[in-house]
Amino acid sequence: MTSLLTFPKGGVHPPESKKLTADLAIEVMPVPDELEIILGQHIGAPCTPTLEKQAEVREGDMIGEVKKGLGVPLHAPVAGKIKSFGMSAHPMRVSAPSMTILTDKEAAPRTYTKIEWSHLDSKQLLAKVHGAGIVGIGGAGFPSHVKLSPPPSNPIDTLILNGAECEPYITADHRQMLERSADIVEGAKIILKILSIKNCFIGIENNKPDAIAAMTEAAENGSTSEFAIKVQPLQVKYPQGSEKQLIQSITGRKVPGFALPSAVGVVVHNVSTTAAIYDAVALEKPLYEKVMTISGKGIKRQANLRVKVGTKISDIVDYLGGVTPELAKIVMGGPMMGFAVSSLDIPVTKTTSSVLFLAADEIDTTPHSQCIRCGWCLEACPMGLEPKEIAIHVEAGRPQDTKQFGVFECFECGCCAYVCPAKRPLVQFIRLAKMKATN
Amino acid sequence: MTQAPQHGLWKVSVSPHVRSNESVEKIMWTVVACLVPPLVLSVFIFGIQTLIITAVSVISCVAMEAISQKLLGRRVTIKDGSAVITGMLLAFVIPPGVPYLLPVLGAVMAIYIGKHLLGGIGYNIFNPALLARAFLLATFPVAMTSSWLSPLKLQDSSIFHYMGTTIDAVSTATPLAVLKAKGMAAVIETFGAAPNIYTDFFLGWRPGCIGETSGLLIILGGLYLIYRGYITWHIPVSVLATIALLTWAFGGDTTFSGDPLLAILSGGALLGAFFMATDYVSSPTNKISKLVYGIGIGALTVLIRLKGGYPEGVCYAILLMNPVSSVLDNWFKPIRFAPPLPPQGGGK
Ligand code: SF4
Ligand code: SF4
Numbered sequence: 155m156t157s158l159l160t161f162p163k164g165g166v167h168p169p170e171s172k173k174l175t176a177d178l179a180i181e182v183m184p185v186p187d188e189l190e191i192i193l194g195q196h197i198g199a200p201c202t203p204t205l206e207k208q209a210e211v212r213e214g215d216m217i218g219e220v221k222k223g224l225g226v227p228l229h230a231p232v233a234g235k236i237k238s239f240g241m242s243a244h245p246m247r248v249s250a251p252s253m254t255i256l257t258d259k260e261a262a263p264r265t266y267t268k269i270e271w272s273h274l275d276s277k278q279l280l281a282k283v284h285g286a287g288i289v290g291i292g293g294a295g296f297p298s299h300v301k302l303s304p305p306p307s308n309p310i311d312t313l314i315l316n317g318a319e320c321e322p323y324i325t326a327d328h329r330q331m332l333e334r335s336a337d338i339v340e341g342a343k344i345i346l347k348i349l350s351i352k353n354c355f356i357g358i359e360n361n362k363p364d365a366i367a368a369m370t371e372a373a374e375n376g377s378t379s380e381f382a383i384k385v386q387p388l389q390v391k392y393p394q395g396s397e398k399q400l401i402q403s404i405t406g407r408k409v410p411g412f413a414l415p416s417a418v419g420v421v422v423h424n425v426s427t428t429a430a431i432y433d434a435v436a437l438e439k440p441l442y443e444k445v446m447t448i449s450g451k452g453i454k455r456q457a458n459l460r461v462k463v464g465t466k467i468s469d470i471v472d473y474l475g476g477v478t479p480e481l482a483k484i485v486m487g488g489p490m491m492g493f494a495v496s497s498l499d500i501p502v503t504k505t506t507s508s509v510l511f512l513a514a515d516e517i518d519t520t521p522h523s524q525c526i527r528c529g530w531c532l533e534a535c536p537m538g539l540e541p542k543e544i545a546i547h548v549e550a551g552r553p554q555d556t557k558q559f560g561v562f563e564c565f566e567c568g569c570c571a572y573v574c575p576a577k578r579p580l581v582q583f584i585r586l587a588k589m590k591a592t593n
Numbered sequence: 594m595t596q597a598p599q600h601g602l603w604k605v606s607v608s609p610h611v612r613s614n615e616s617v618e619k620i621m622w623t624v625v626a627c628l629v630p631p632l633v634l635s636v637f638i639f640g641i642q643t644l645i646i647t648a649v650s651v652i653s654c655v656a657m658e659a660i661s662q663k664l665l666g667r668r669v670t671i672k673d674g675s676a677v678i679t680g681m682l683l684a685f686v687i688p689p690g691v692p693y694l695l696p697v698l699g700a701v702m703a704i705y706i707g708k709h710l711l712g713g714i715g716y717n718i719f720n721p722a723l724l725a726r727a728f729l730l731a732t733f734p735v736a737m738t739s740s741w742l743s744p745l746k747l748q749d750s751s752i753f754h755y756m757g758t759t760i761d762a763v764s765t766a767t768p769l770a771v772l773k774a775k776g777m778a779a780v781i782e783t784f785g786a787a788p789n790i791y792t793d794f795f796l797g798w799r800p801g802c803i804g805e806t807s808g809l810l811i812i813l814g815g816l817y818l819i820y821r822g823y824i825t826w827h828i829p830v831s832v833l834a835t836i837a838l839l840t841w842a843f844g845g846d847t848t849f850s851g852d853p854l855l856a857i858l859s860g861g862a863l864l865g866a867f868f869m870a871t872d873y874v875s876s877p878t879n880k881i882s883k884l885v886y887g888i889g890i891g892a893l894t895v896l897i898r899l900k901g902g903y904p905e906g907v908c909y910a911i912l913l914m915n916p917v918s919s920v921l922d923n924w925f926k927p928i929r930f931a932p933p934l935p936p937q938g939g940g941k
Contacts, residue, residue, distance in 0.1 A: 163928070163930060166613070168609075168611050168613070169611070322611065398930065398931070408930065408931040409931060410931045410932070410933060411929075411930075411931055411932050411933035412933045413933075481603065482603065482604055483603055483604045483605070483606075483610060484603055485608075485610050487608075489608075489609060489610040489611040490608060490609040490610075490611065491608050491609070492608055492610065493608070494603075494604065494605040494606055494607075494608075494610060495603075495605070496603055496605050510610075512610060516611065517604070517610050517611060517612075518610075518611065518612035519604065520612070520616065523617060523668075523670070523673075523714075524713065524714055524715035524716070525715045526617055526714060526715050526873045526874055527715060527873045527874050527876075527878055528620070528873045528878070529873070529877075529878030529879060532878055532879050532927050535927070536930060537929065537930040538927045538928050538929040538930045539927070539929070540926070540927060542878070560929055560932070562933075563929065563930070563932065563933070566608065568608050568609030571608075571609050571612070572609050572611065572612055572613055573613050573615070574612075575613075575615045575616050575617050575619070575620055576616075576617050576715075577612060577616065579606070579607055581607050581608055581609065582606075582607040585607065
């Protein structure tokens with residue numbers, strides 16, 4: 155077995171809490187009566203609806219397009235009728251424009267058949283990825299076709315598939331790697347072909363030995379003289395799945411601050427995004443379903459679910475039997491970087507990978523105290539920043555002076571706040587600093 | 594259908610939503626626990642007196658913490674254990690035979706002036722216990738330098754041996770004071786020759802403060818703190834290595850003839866290195882500054898011991914280095930993962 159790699163500086167080991175859902179196969183959630191589809195699903199321009207109110211749609215039809223700027227089209231997750239246009243609750247933006255589709259319960263789910271893609275060239279493949287509305291499934295939802303067209307000044311030599319899934323609780327990528335290993339490997343080949351390169355590494359944290367085994371087998375079956383695909387087991391350490399840390403772990407290269415991975419010749423895609431790229435090209439199926447982990451002690455039943463984009467959290471809660479009395483906090487995303495939400499009306503978007511229903515004993519509510527200068531946050535920061543100094547400057551009313559401590563290099567991984575024994579909300583201070591600091 | 598929370602509001606806050614189970618309280622009380630074994634041993638060495646002095650010091654410090662925080666309108670945090678540590682450390686660095694008034698005055702100095710008037714926990718640039726010791730040494734020079742007790746011979750005296758006796762009748766001199774005044778020959782005459790002197794000192798059977806007697810227990814306590822990740826090896830190792838090296842080089846009659854082992858085992862060097870110099874608030878936060886800080890403390894200790902007016906130098910060395918901590922942290926910044934590339938094409 156290959157030796158375990160990791161990044162050298164910083165990182166933490168939060169309790170994994172993945173046992174709750176790791177062994178649960180992906181389950182298809184029944185389609186709810188109506189879906190609320192947010193028009194701006196990801197970073198970049200929001201979509202303009204292409205259909206009028208009352209229009210009939212079939213599953214997979216395009217319902218929104220991007221006229222200009224960075225963006226991808228949007229597709230109907232179900233067959234039905236466009237009921238209305240309005241505003242939906244949104245975890246980060248409070249509310250966002252959306253359209254509501256009334257599900258046609260009678261319509262049979264659309265089926266897709268595999269097509270041969272090997273004769274298509276890079277441009278044609280890229281157009282399929284764009285046309286299917288693929289965005290990065292893990293984080294901010296960067297449109298995938300943009301990542302796949304790096305500037306010619308940065309020659310790419312390596313593709314990395316991110317299967318680290320380092321956030322506690324979340325097992326969606328884990329399940330996809332077990333249940334769709336061959337599809338992911340074929341998706342990798344599509345990406346390699348688009349980039350005209352040969353080498354792909356699949357980085358997986360060592361706490362998922364079954365996924366490592368399944369992906370290794372699939373990678374061996376899938377590798378040819380044209381495509382070299384290799385699984386690289388990684389040490390378990392948060393934030394192993396952060397792009398910069400992952401690239402450093404596997405290739406030893408350091409992406410400079412504010413630069414993209416292409417600056418060091420690497421393109422990174424999440425394994426679930428890669429599965430979506432396979433769907434887009436080999437099945438010609440657009441992205442309108444999400445595999446999500448629903449976990450935590452605050453929900454009656456934990457699960458890995460395949461849901462339609464636009465499903466509201468409240469529908470998921472109802473399907474899983476409701477919340478428990480212990481529920482104290484609802485988080486969209488992982489516990490280290492996710493957003494706490496105060497409403498169940500929020501619809502799932504292409505980038506939602508989990509909803510956690512955390513009980514009081516799973517979160518920390520100790521009030522924070524003054525910094526005791528233990529220096530633990532400095533040790534924990536994978537970016538080599540000084541979170542304690544940033545926080546002290548913000549508290550002292552000098553957020554504008556925090557650039558010297560690297561505030562703009564911070565990607566809000568939360569390691570510093572996780573270790574702080576004084577329970578200081580360091581990420582919160584950092585966000586304030588970013589708003590006020592002069593770059 | 595939306596379910597409203599039936600039990601009040603759900604919590605909303607900025608990520609991360611999970612936190613490690615470490616806390617200031619846990620750290621502080623662990624340090625207290627590490628200081629208990631040397632305290633217990635000191636009762637067997639010097640009698641119940643040490644326990645009384647420690648109790649007076651701890652109670653005064655905790656009371657002072659509460660009073661200062663009330664006076665200054667701050668949240669009262671006596672449960673966090675930090676005043677208890679200050680109290681114990683203060684008792685550990687004064688002679689066991691001093692009048693009870695001294696630890697009380699020391700507590701006022703340590704907690705009110707040294708800690709709270711300088712800004713409270715996190716902002717006190719000096720180690721409060723050491724500041725108090727320096728103050729007591731300046732105001733009560735006689736009591737602070739002569740109230741040493743000879744170790745009890747347990748077979749012929751109980752731990753209550755020194756109760757009620759006057760200090761003059763029992764006081765003795767510490768090894769470093771003897772060394773400074775009369776030289777190595779006198780030390781051997783008073784405390785025995787190698788290797789017995791080393792084992793006695795290592796186990797604690799010699800005159801001194803509570804905290805400087807048992808090297809073994811202090812080291813074990815310090816190692817436990819390192820094992821738990823509460824302190825790192827950088828400061829203790831650099832302090833002790835520097836003291837040993839410089840004493841060996843310059844501490845003898847000729848170059849390279851000093852006694853490094855005796856230097857480390859006496860004068861509170863171990864307590865200072867493991868428990869005082871590593872105090873979070875008054876020491877630097879990153880590894881390189883910690884090493885430089887430790888070397889500074891070691892060098893100043895040897896300088897004071899050899900050239901200054903006091904036989905023991907750790908206390909002053911640490912106090913002198915305390916304000917340098919933040920300067921060091923400013924010099925030795927953590928290494929950034931990958932800072933932004935300089936803007937291209939714009940010349941220098
Ligand atoms: S949140 Fe920012 S400052 Fe804190 S550890 Fe992560 S990168 Fe460093
Ligand atoms: S971890 Fe918390 S208490 Fe320690 S230095 Fe950082 S901010 Fe201060």
